[in-house]
Amino acid sequence: xxxxxxxxxxxxxxxxxxxxxxxxxxxxxxxxxxxxxxxxxxxxxxxxxxxxxxxxxxxxxxxxxxxxxxxxxxxxxxxxxxxxxxxxxxxxxxxxxxxxxxxxxxxxxxxxxxxxxxxxxxxxxxxxxxxxxxxxxxxxxxxxxxxxxxxxxxxxxxxxxxxxxxxxxxxxxxxxxxxxxxxxxxxxxxxxxxxxx
Numbered sequence: 168x169x170x171x172x173x174x175x176x177x178x179x180x181x182x183x184x185x186x187x188x189x190x191x192x193x194x195x196x197x198x199x200x201x202x203x204x205x206x207x208x209x210x211x212x213x214x215x216x217x218x219x220x221x222x223x224x225x226x227x228x229x230x231x232x233x234x235x236x237x238x239x240x241x242x243x244x245x246x247x248x249x250x251x252x253x254x255x256x257x258x259x260x261x262x263x264x265x266x267x268x269x270x271x272x273x274x275x276x277x278x279x280x281x282x283x284x285x286x287x288x289x290x291x292x293x294x295x296x297x298x299x300x301x302x303x304x305x306x307x308x309x310x311x312x313x314x315x316x317x318x319x320x321x322x323x324x325x326x327x328x329x330x331x332x333x334x335x336x337x338x339x340x341x342x343x344x345x346x347x348x349x350x351x352x353x354x355x356x357x358x359x360x361x362x363x364x
Contacts, residue, residue: 196222199221199222199224199225200218200219200221200222200225201221202221202225203220203221203222203224203225203228204216204218204220204221207220207221207224249262249266281298281299281345282298282299282340283296283298283299283340283341283343283344283345283348284296284297284298284299284318284338284340284341285297285338285339285341286318286320286331286333286337286338286339287337287338287339288337294339295320295331296320296348296351296352297318297319297320297331297352298318298320298345298348298349299316299317299318299338300317300318300319301316302316303316304316304317304332314334314335314336315332315333315334315335316332316333316334316335316338317330318331318333318338320352321349322353323352323353323354323355
């Protein structure tokens with residue numbers, strides 16, 4: 168690859184992450200505005216509505232739903248709705264995958280990727296960076312040995328990963344924030360040196 172080609176790649180590497188992030192934020196804002204603006208224009212008195220109020224209303228709606236989900240009644244209604252959705256064959260698969268992903272990366276603190284670990288592979292000196300997801304497995308996967316844990320290992324440069332069922336003795340917790348560990352793992356260790364907590 169020539170000098171101009173390398174310059175072009177450097178330029179793309181600098182522009183694309185920022186550009187795509189800004190475009191995604193713009194797209195989300197434009198969708199919120201398009202959905203909520205007509206409703207706000209009907210509700211508000213003539214001439215009060217300003218462009219951008221749809222985005223603000225969308226953010227407030229998300230915050231209100233988050234606050235509402237701290238109540239027992241809202242959680243009960245949500246669980247009833249989820250049970251209905253989980254009876255529809257194709258929709259069930261998509262819904263459960265999305266729900267588990269959001270829960271794993273930012274939802275319930277009991278089910279988040281909180282504990283970063285290094286997993287020893289066999290008798291070798293090889294280590295894999297992962298996240299402890301289950302501390303006990305015996306009833307879940309028929310493991311008789313209660314000293315087996317589940318570790319999620321994300322794959323570099325793609326969405327996905329795999330789950331290792333390993334002896335607890337092969338797992339070493341490390342003082343690394345989940346965000347830095349995930350960034351380090353999915354960029355194959357190229358995105359800055361992870362900081363310890």
